[in-house]
Each structure stands twice: as structure tokens, then as C-alpha cells.
Amino acid sequence: MDNGLLVVISGPSGAGKGTICKRLREVMKDLKVSVSATTRQPRWGEIEGESYFFIDEEDFINRINNDEFLEYAKVYGNFYGTPKKEVFKQLEAGNDIILEIDIQGALQVKKNYPRGVFIFILPPSITELKNRIEGRGTDSKEVILERMKSVYEELNYAFEYDYVVLNDEVESAVEKIICIIKSEKNRAIRKKAIINKIREV
Amino acid sequence: MDNGLLVVISGPSGAGKGTICKRLREVMKDLKVSVSATTRQPRWGEIEGESYFFIDEEDFINRINNDEFLEYAKVYGNFYGTPKKEVFKQLEAGNDIILEIDIQGALQVKKNYPRGVFIFILPPSITELKNRIEGRGTDSKEVILERMKSVYEELNYAFEYDYVVLNDEVESAVEKIICIIKSEKNRAIRKKAIINKIREV
Known part of the structure; x- marks a missing residue:
């Protein structure tokens, strides 16, 4: 039996991680949540x-x-x-386990479990992100501005991840992540067992 | 505009590279052949x-x-x-370009263009592979035996590739490769352009 995948869904606040993970779990029923x-x-x-x-x-x-x-x-x-x-x-x-987590957390996970699959969710644009954060309606202008600044900095971390998925539309982002999960299962580094099995015959 | 992907389909003789590439080109019409x-x-x-x-x-x-x-x-x-x-x-x-090539060739390509996507096609078992090679009907027992020995050695190279796709059934192998191509487009290393674009807004 192959080990499952640890799929880390991460990214700036307001990028839509939560919505994506919720939908992902609806579509991939076998996905466990930590x-x-x-x-x-x-x-x-x-x-x-x-x-x-x-x-x-x-x-x-x-x-x-x-x-x-x-x-x-x-x-x-x-x-x-x-x-x-x-x-x-x-x-x-x-x-397979899905872990929805902020960037600082994801970087810690990467250090402890580099074999995970690290996916950075990208908001379509800073403007759109601003709309999403404002849409929550719970924060003052100052808080939003402060958050935008931190998002801007957080984009730097995208390159520490394996994949960057643009969340312009939830269904399309989810489809991309499903593809990533499937194709990660075919990574050479995860295939030792099957190659040895072929040799045995 | 993002650069296209160089997709290298490789593996032992008799693993079914040719059939897979032919089918892949039928399904992904935009794929170019070198x-x-x-x-x-x-x-x-x-x-x-x-x-x-x-x-x-x-x-x-x-x-x-x-x-x-x-x-x-x-x-x-x-x-x-x-x-x-x-x-x-x-x-x-x-x-995107597809390149169907033997293992020695693929390793040369990797040296010259490591950004390529290297996919090793795995025959389902040594027995099945023997059947496939014999099925061609053009080779003597000695030639087949010699080839089997070299296949056995060639399996060692699978871990130099990015992905290993089991060719137990052509349609399922092709589907896996399509997923790999799609998900490789979301690799963080290929996403610099879009991240910079988001910042500009």
C-alpha cells in the first residue's frame, strides 16, 4: 500500500482557501481532514x-x-x-489528508514533512482580494489596508510551494487541485514499491 | 505568455511509448511533435x-x-x-511539445533542458512486457532474452524521471499524462509572470 499524500492548501488571507477546501472535500470524498x-x-x-x-x-x-x-x-x-x-x-x-493553513504554518509543515504537496492559492488580483476582504464586512479600512500590505509581502512565499493555483473561479481551481493530487501520485519518488513489484514477476 | 512545456515520454523498449504518444496527440490536439x-x-x-x-x-x-x-x-x-x-x-x-524517446536520449535531454517534464512509461510486469515484445513477432528468442535483460536494467533509470506512469491500460495511462501536463502548468517555478501581474494591479 502506498502512503497517502499530505496536501497543504495555503495562501494569503482572503485568497479563498476555505471555500476551495470545502468544495474539494465534497468532490473527493476520500480526502481526510486533519x-x-x-x-x-x-x-x-x-x-x-x-x-x-x-x-x-x-x-x-x-x-x-x-x-x-x-x-x-x-x-x-x-x-x-x-x-x-x-x-x-x-x-x-x-x-490522503488535506490541511488548510496560513503561510507561516505551511512553511513549518514543509520543514517537518517536505514530502507533502504544497499548494499556494493565488487571489486573481490585489483589487479582487481587497473586494473579498472588504466583503467580509467585519474590518475597518485601516485593518484592510494593513492586511493588503501583508498579502503583498506574502506573495513572495509562493515560490516556496510546489504549485501555485489561481483562484479566479472556485470550480476551476478545485479541478486543478484534483489534477495535482492525481499526478503527484505518479511522481517517480513515490513509485519505488510498484517498480520493485514489476521486477519480482 | 508562458513558455510551453517540453514533455518527454520515455521508458524501456516495449513499454508502449508509441501507442501512448499517438493517443495523446489525438486527445490533445495542440500538442506539437518535435x-x-x-x-x-x-x-x-x-x-x-x-x-x-x-x-x-x-x-x-x-x-x-x-x-x-x-x-x-x-x-x-x-x-x-x-x-x-x-x-x-x-x-x-x-x-507544448511531446518527445517520444528512449532512456539514453531522455537523460541527454534532461541534462540540456532540466525544465522539461520527464515521464517514464512502466510496463505492467516483466511477463507482460515479454508478451508485448514477442507479440511484435520479429525477434528471435535470444534477442528477446537480451532485451528483457536490458529492460530490467533500464528500470533503474525510472528514478531519474519526474513521473512514472504505469501502462496497464492505454486510456488510463493517457489520462494520467494529461493530468500531469495540466498540473505541471501550475508549478510554482512556472508562475513568476502571473504573480508579478497580480502585484501590478
Whole structure:
């Protein structure tokens, strides 16, 4: 059995990662989602082990020290992290996993698991991105401007990824990602098992 | 305009490269085929500049010395080679080119144009491969045995390629290659132009 693929969907805030991942999971039903660990309090309706693994800060810091996370970050006082153990268990069972994550997180994952498939979602234009961020309606002009500046810088990181997919239209972006996943399965580096099998006959 | 892709379809003798390329060209009508230069005499019906560029040996050797070939080989006393100029002209015009070639040739191309997409076609099993080679009906048992031995050795080269595609069934192999071509267009290394364009807006 071949190992599954770890597919990392990442990119600037407002590029449309969330929508793409949601659609991707609808189309590729076998795709697993990794469950993060967090120190924040569960919200109403969230389920332990499904929404998150809820753990306390001491436990989280211990796990950091034991190198148990593919990536982690502290956001507004709470820790969030992707446990290696859960992800590797799925990959070893031959399941593909999708991980939707910001750029800093993706770069950490790449360091810990370079065999992953790293996909940078590109907003069609800075203007369009601005519209998307403004469309959320929750942020002030200053916040938007600050975010645009950081997006501009974040575009530099695109070249650290394996693929760059333009999100001009969700369906077309999803189709491209499906193609990438399929073709990554034919990468020479992932084909040792089958070549040895051919030789055996 | 993005540069086109140079797609190199290669693999052991009898793996089914020819059938796959023929079908691929039927499905992807925009795919160009590179025209080789050769020193052998034109056969009946062959057209200069379409079947081959027919040149004399002195000319061919001059071109070797001027480093004008992506790859070349001498087979049964005749030279065959892929002219860089023709290939690069197409790639710069944004056209994708397919090159069907044996392993030694593919390795030469890789050295001269590492940005190419190198696909190793894998026969489903040594037994199946033996059937295919025997099915041609033109070779003696000794020749087949000798060829099988060389195929066995050639499988070692699969890991010098980007992709390994199992040819268990032509349509499924062709579908995989189409996916590879599409997804290679989204490689981060080929996306500089679009990222700069997004910034301009």
C-alpha cells in the first residue's frame, strides 16, 4: 500500500482557501481532514476529536517540547497546532489528508514533512482580494489596508510551494487541485514499491 | 505568455511509448511533435521537415560540435538527433511539445533542458512486457532474452524521471499524462509572470 499524500492548501488571507477546501472535500470524498489541537475553550456544538482536540496549555507546551506538532501557532492567546501522530497515522493507512493553513504554518509543515504537496492559492488580483476582504464586512479600512500590505509581502512565499493555483473561479481551481493530487501520485519518488513489484514477476 | 512545456515520454523498449504518444496527440490536439534530424536516406513517402530533417553526416557532426542537439544517437550507422532550435522556437511560442524517446536520449535531454517534464512509461510486469515484445513477432528468442535483460536494467533509470506512469491500460495511462501536463502548468517555478501581474494591479 502506498502512503497517502499530505496536501497543504495555503495562501494569503482572503485568497479563498476555505471555500476551495470545502468544495474539494465534497468532490473527493476520500480526502481526510486533519484535526487540530487547541488550548482555547470549546464553543457550543464543537466536538472533542472532531472539531478540535481540546487540551490545556501545560499539555500543549509539553507537546511542543516533544516535537509532536507538524506546525503550531499562538493566536490571540490560544495555541493551535497540527498533531503529527494523527496525520501520520492517516498517511500510513494510505489516506490522503488535506490541511488548510496560513503561510507561516505551511512553511513549518514543509520543514517537518517536505514530502507533502504544497499548494499556494493565488487571489486573481490585489483589487479582487481587497473586494473579498472588504466583503467580509467585519474590518475597518485601516485593518484592510494593513492586511493588503501583508498579502503583498506574502506573495513572495509562493515560490516556496510546489504549485501555485489561481483562484479566479472556485470550480476551476478545485479541478486543478484534483489534477495535482492525481499526478503527484505518479511522481517517480513515490513509485519505488510498484517498480520493485514489476521486477519480482 | 508562458513558455510551453517540453514533455518527454520515455521508458524501456516495449513499454508502449508509441501507442501512448499517438493517443495523446489525438486527445490533445495542440500538442506539437518535435521533428528529428537524421543522416539516413529518406524512405518513400517521407517528407523533409515533417518526417525528418534530412541532412548529411558532415552537417550533422558540425551541429553536434556546435551543441545544437537536445540529444542525438547513432543507430545502425545513421545519426538521429533532436534540434534545439526547433524545439525552443515552439516552447517560446507557448506551445507544448511531446518527445517520444528512449532512456539514453531522455537523460541527454534532461541534462540540456532540466525544465522539461520527464515521464517514464512502466510496463505492467516483466511477463507482460515479454508478451508485448514477442507479440511484435520479429525477434528471435535470444534477442528477446537480451532485451528483457536490458529492460530490467533500464528500470533503474525510472528514478531519474519526474513521473512514472504505469501502462496497464492505454486510456488510463493517457489520462494520467494529461493530468500531469495540466498540473505541471501550475508549478510554482512556472508562475513568476502571473504573480508579478497580480502585484501590478
